[in-house]
Structures are given as C-alpha cells and as structure tokens.
Amino acid sequence: MTENFSPIIGIDLGTSNSAVAWFAEGETKLITGAQEERLTPSVVGIDDEGHLLVGATAKARLVSHPHLTVASFKRYMGTGKTFTLGERQFRAEELSALILRKLKADAEVALGCAVTRAVITVPAYFNDSQRKAVKAAGQLAGLEVERLLNEPTAAALAYGLADSREQKFLIFDLGGGTFDVSIVDMFEGVIEVRASSGDAWLGGDDFTDAIRQWMVTHSPDLSIDEPQLSAELTLLAEKLKYQLSTQDIAKGHFTYQSQNICWELTNETFSEACSGLLSRLKKPVVQALQDAQFDVSQLDHVILVGGATRMPLVRQLVTRMFSRFPRNELNPDEVVALGAGVQAGLIAEDRALDDIVLTDVMPYSLGIEVARRDGNKIEDGYFTPLIERNAFVPVSVVQTFSTLNDNQRKIDISVYQGEARRVSDNLLLDSMSINIPPRKAGDVSVDVRFTYTLDGILEVECKVIGETTTSTMIVEKAPGTLSQEEIIERLKLLDGLKQHPRDVPANRQLLAEAAKRYEQTLGERRQIIDNYLVQLEQALNHQDLRAIAMARDELRQVLDQFDDGM
Structure with a gap:
C-alpha cells in the first residue's frame, strides 16, 4: 500500500452481527478479524478487571455476566436510552462506536494502512434521528461516514453485481432487530430502488x-x-x-x-x-408494492437477506405470499456488508464499477406543520408533506404557503417526518421562524423549499414572495441525537476505556505483520521471527506493559533488519 492510499470500507452495523468489506480487484471482499471470523457479534462488555470486550469475547459472557454485557442495542439508536455496563451508562451510539472501532481496527490490520472513511448501512426504515445517531457512532469510532446506505439497497448492489441482467426483484430483509422491504428495478447497469418500507422494531x-x-x-x-x-x-x-x-x-x-x-x-x-409477528411481516411488503406500483406477478425474484430469514416459518410465509421459492444463494448474514463494499467502490470510483449506477429513495415523508381555516376557526397541527416517501434522492421540492391571520408578523416553520395527518403523531426534526410584513390574511406568501441530499442532510429554504432575502436552515440536530459538543465529550470518555493490550491496534498490527512475514520466510529467519512472536504473545497474555513494550520493540527491530536484507 502507498502512504497516500486511503481506502473506503463498507460496514454492515447489525443488531446481532456486524461485518466489514472493501472493494478490490473487481469484487467485494469481506475482512476477517484476528481469529479469521467473518462476522463480529454486536455485543459489548467489560471483564472483571474493567477491560473492554467487543465481539465474540463479550458474547461469551452474555449469560454468565449479564450486568457487564450489552447486546441488541441497535434499535435504540437516536432515542437517548442508556445501558448500564459496570459503573457506567452508555448510549446506543457509544456501544455501536465500539463495534465500529473493532471493525476499523480489523480493516487496518488486513489492509496494512490507516482507515478513516466508511460507508455504513442502516435499516431502510430508520428515521432521521436514528440515521444521525449512526453517523455520530461513526464519528466516535474515528470514521468519516461517506454515505449511509439502506440495508436492502446494499443487498441489491451485491446481487446486482453478481447478476447484471435486466430484472425486477423484492428484497426481504429480516435481521436481528429490524425488518425492511425494497422493490428494485435493474436494467442496463442501473440499480433503481423503486420503493422501501419496513418495521424498525421487528426482527x-x-x-x-x-x-x-x-x-x-x-x-x-x-x-x-x-x-x-x-x-x-x-x-x-x-x-x-x-x-x-x-x-x-x-x-x-x-x-x-x-x-x-x-x-x-x-x-x-x-x-x-x-x-402476530408473522402478520406484521406482511404489511411492509404490501406497502412497498403499492408505492412502487408493482404487482407480484411483475417480480422476477424475491431475495432473502438477514439471518432471521433462515427460519423455516419465515421462508414458508414468503413462499406463500409470492407463490415462488425465494433466492438466497448469497450468505444472508454477509450480503449487506458485501453491498456496502460495492458502494465504497462506487464512491472510490473503482474502474470495475464504471457501468454501475445506483438510485435510492426516501423511505419516509418530510413536511411542515400547517393550520387550516374552518369558517371563523383556525385549527393548527396538520401535516403537509413536501417530499413524499419513496421519492428518488437527491430531491428538491418547493411549495407556496400563505398567511391565515391579518397583520401576521412571523411564520413558524416546523419540520416533521412521518406519514400521519397530524404532526403530533410524527417526528419533529427542527423549527425556525421568519419575519414577514404585516398585511391582510392571504396577502403574504412564502415559498418553502426542501432539498434532501444523498448524505441525509435536509436543507430548508424560506423566501417571502416579493422580498429578496432567503432564510435557510440545515436540519442536522434531530431529537435524541448527540450534539457536536456531546460527541467530543463522549469521545474522550470512550478513549479512556481500558483495552486489553492484545486488542490495541498497534499490537494487533505488529502481530499480523510478523505472522505474514513468518509465512513468507524459511529456515533460520522463520525460527527467529517465531521466537520473538512468542515473547510478545506471552507479554500480552500477562498484560505487563513494560514487557510488552520491550517485546514489541525487539520484534519490530528484527522485522526491520530482515527488510534491510540481513
């Protein structure tokens, strides 16, 4: 790898398991961990000495030490809920960040360079707060999140790369904690998501x-x-x-x-x-088909994604619903990570993906609160969508609104996400006020423009018709999400967590490099590397920091000497 090489990795941050991949040599490759594991259990814990445990080591203690171990926290991203781990309270973003840090470290060992950029997948039906929470988790893990990619869209990318012929298919994605459905139309290298629906509390x-x-x-x-x-x-x-x-x-x-x-x-x-759970699986399927204006007979394939689709009763339900057997030739636990790797390759402009174009949709509606006049009575609290669910992104839409009161001096713009008629049943994202000239009701009109980007940023522009100034608001701080100041504060706390010395990235990197050099050499050199490796491994097992530093330096010197042609 060159010094300036900055790979982009694709991460499936799952409820039960997580995985990381990257695109190279025309294909997506899963990155394995220290024990050659392809999946990392999404479990975080601490041992009896207070050292941080992530992945399989933490999962092994779920039953024996439930008070020191946490799992299935993905559902609570962006909610503000905290989990007790020993003497500390953690938000779901912080626990997710620890999983992401582990995957980042695995990637750095495998690729032999620093990794700071990533595509992270999210359930298609995650709301704005949850998506921003995933971005915050990435930031806490030291990653620049290049793109949040809907999980069924990632699966479509993986299958689209494997089978590029023209076809229409439905992605049925049932993971550990969430359920998503997407309708995908693929033609001439274009992978077009037509509609998405789901249930963020079903898995x-x-x-x-x-x-x-x-x-x-x-x-x-x-x-x-x-x-x-x-x-x-x-x-x-x-x-x-x-x-x-x-x-x-x-x-x-x-x-x-x-x-x-x-x-x-x-x-x-x-x-x-x-x-009851099986009945809930049907509703998002019907909704997605309706929104895409597709009939079941138009689908060429139904594709199963997510480990929970291995259950026979789920496969039987899908077979009955669509009168055909679903496809599952790609590992349902790994396909989302593989698709995330493809998206990472697209962002990196890998030449092997020159002919692939991906379009995605908004899984929910965005709009503002409006009031309505009924005779002499004005009733507020109604929701008017500007960007409706399953609109292609990026998207920009403008609507004009007028005053309802005489001599009104300001207009309040409250931005909501949801599908309900009343804003009280939707999610408030942000609000702003703009000053207007006092005139008769209906004489002042305002153009409200919503612009939603691929990065998940919503820009709201308000312009009083006849005036030259425009008021703008970027909706980035959603309810339940961490502010930038809170992220910095929590980053310091996470950095203060104890790590077992063998999990420190520098130690893991050196062990991996020495093991690879051992495989490449023969005879006396191989024996020398093995001797110094054993010394470092023993020091790590005893957690003697002075002995670790000494053994690490000695092993480093040996490897460098061999590089110089000793």
Whole structure:
C-alpha cells in the first residue's frame, strides 16, 4: 500500500452481527478479524478487571455476566436510552462506536494502512434521528461516514453485481432487530430502488422472545425478572430457534431450583406463538408494492437477506405470499456488508464499477406543520408533506404557503417526518421562524423549499414572495441525537476505556505483520521471527506493559533488519 492510499470500507452495523468489506480487484471482499471470523457479534462488555470486550469475547459472557454485557442495542439508536455496563451508562451510539472501532481496527490490520472513511448501512426504515445517531457512532469510532446506505439497497448492489441482467426483484430483509422491504428495478447497469418500507422494531430477537415467553407460560415457576435467569432463558430460546431451522422438533432442558424442566417445540407451535409477528411481516411488503406500483406477478425474484430469514416459518410465509421459492444463494448474514463494499467502490470510483449506477429513495415523508381555516376557526397541527416517501434522492421540492391571520408578523416553520395527518403523531426534526410584513390574511406568501441530499442532510429554504432575502436552515440536530459538543465529550470518555493490550491496534498490527512475514520466510529467519512472536504473545497474555513494550520493540527491530536484507 502507498502512504497516500486511503481506502473506503463498507460496514454492515447489525443488531446481532456486524461485518466489514472493501472493494478490490473487481469484487467485494469481506475482512476477517484476528481469529479469521467473518462476522463480529454486536455485543459489548467489560471483564472483571474493567477491560473492554467487543465481539465474540463479550458474547461469551452474555449469560454468565449479564450486568457487564450489552447486546441488541441497535434499535435504540437516536432515542437517548442508556445501558448500564459496570459503573457506567452508555448510549446506543457509544456501544455501536465500539463495534465500529473493532471493525476499523480489523480493516487496518488486513489492509496494512490507516482507515478513516466508511460507508455504513442502516435499516431502510430508520428515521432521521436514528440515521444521525449512526453517523455520530461513526464519528466516535474515528470514521468519516461517506454515505449511509439502506440495508436492502446494499443487498441489491451485491446481487446486482453478481447478476447484471435486466430484472425486477423484492428484497426481504429480516435481521436481528429490524425488518425492511425494497422493490428494485435493474436494467442496463442501473440499480433503481423503486420503493422501501419496513418495521424498525421487528426482527429475529422478537421471534426469540416469543419462544422465551412460550417457555415461561409453560413453566409458571420461572421468573424472567431475574437478570441471570432471563439471560439463560433467552440463550436457550435462541438455541431452540436454531434447532427448528434444521429439524421438525426442538428440545430444551433447564435446571431451576433443583427442578429439571423440559420443553418440546414444534414448528407448528412456534408459528402459533409468532402469529402476530408473522402478520406484521406482511404489511411492509404490501406497502412497498403499492408505492412502487408493482404487482407480484411483475417480480422476477424475491431475495432473502438477514439471518432471521433462515427460519423455516419465515421462508414458508414468503413462499406463500409470492407463490415462488425465494433466492438466497448469497450468505444472508454477509450480503449487506458485501453491498456496502460495492458502494465504497462506487464512491472510490473503482474502474470495475464504471457501468454501475445506483438510485435510492426516501423511505419516509418530510413536511411542515400547517393550520387550516374552518369558517371563523383556525385549527393548527396538520401535516403537509413536501417530499413524499419513496421519492428518488437527491430531491428538491418547493411549495407556496400563505398567511391565515391579518397583520401576521412571523411564520413558524416546523419540520416533521412521518406519514400521519397530524404532526403530533410524527417526528419533529427542527423549527425556525421568519419575519414577514404585516398585511391582510392571504396577502403574504412564502415559498418553502426542501432539498434532501444523498448524505441525509435536509436543507430548508424560506423566501417571502416579493422580498429578496432567503432564510435557510440545515436540519442536522434531530431529537435524541448527540450534539457536536456531546460527541467530543463522549469521545474522550470512550478513549479512556481500558483495552486489553492484545486488542490495541498497534499490537494487533505488529502481530499480523510478523505472522505474514513468518509465512513468507524459511529456515533460520522463520525460527527467529517465531521466537520473538512468542515473547510478545506471552507479554500480552500477562498484560505487563513494560514487557510488552520491550517485546514489541525487539520484534519490530528484527522485522526491520530482515527488510534491510540481513
């Protein structure tokens, strides 16, 4: 790699697992971690000494140390909810940042250079606050987020690159915590997302919880109020769910207060326990088809994305809905990361992607609050959309509004996101006031323009007709998201977290470099590298910082000497 090389990586920040990829040599490649793992569990914890644990090591302690471990926090991005981890409180953005830092470090080891730029995927139905929270997490992780990419759109990119013929398909993306549907039209190298819908509170975790509730219902003596017991039952419920992916009956055993409790769960019983969840899967599909003005018969393929689509009852539901078997030849756990890697290649203007064009849509409507006159009565609180859901982005729309009161001196512009008629049922993003000349009702009109960019930034322009000045507002600070000052403050706190020495990027980078050099050499040189590697590994295991520094310097000197032709 050259010194000026600055790769862009693609990251799937998932509820259950996360992954990182980059585009090279005409294809997307997943980047593996220190143990050659392709997926990183989205779990964060601390050990008994207060060292930070991320990924598989944290997941291994979910049951044994639930008070020191946190999982399934992605749903709460942008909500302000906090999670207790030891003696500290963390927001979902901070926990996500720790996952992103781990993926960033893996990429730096694999690529042999610093990584500061990334494409990060988000559920298509994430609202504005949640999307800004993902950007904040990227910033906390030391990444410049080049683009937020909708997860089903990422999957479409991965499949589009693998199969470039003209076709129309529906992406059915059921992950650990969210559900998305996108209708995609692909022709002549153009991948056009026609419509997206979804449910940001529906995923594989809910199916696991349905099994856990069924277990408790059939064993009333169990109390899920105990954190340790709840964690153990959740783990067992997850195992039962996995069993049903490959067999007709799942069996579980559990010892509680000297009692041996047994469960037998069939796919039929599982389907009954999840009937409400299965019904919720249908609504976004119908909505997306309606918005895209597509009929089921026009679809060439239905593509399954997300680990939760491995459940037979989900595949059966999809098969019945579309009267065809869905496609899933690309690993449903990895396809979103692969697509993120393609998007990273597009941004980097990789020549292999010269013929690929991607268009995406707004998954929700954006508008303002308006008032209506009914006789002598004026009633406010109504929502008027300017950019309607599933409009192609980037997009710029203008509408004209007039005053309702005589001698009105200002107009309040309140920006909302949602689909409801009343603003009280939508999400307030920001507001501004503009001064206007006092005249009779209806004599003053204002042009309100919404411009939404690919980067997820909404610009609101207001211009009083007949005047020369324009008032502008950039909607960046959404409710529940961190301000720039808060990000800086929390970045300092995250930097203060203890890391196990073996997880320090500089140590991991040197170990990876030495291991690669070991593979390249033979004879005495190979033995020398191995000896110094063993010394560093032992020092890391004992967490003796002085011994680590000494062993690291000695190994560095050996590798440099070999470079000089020793």
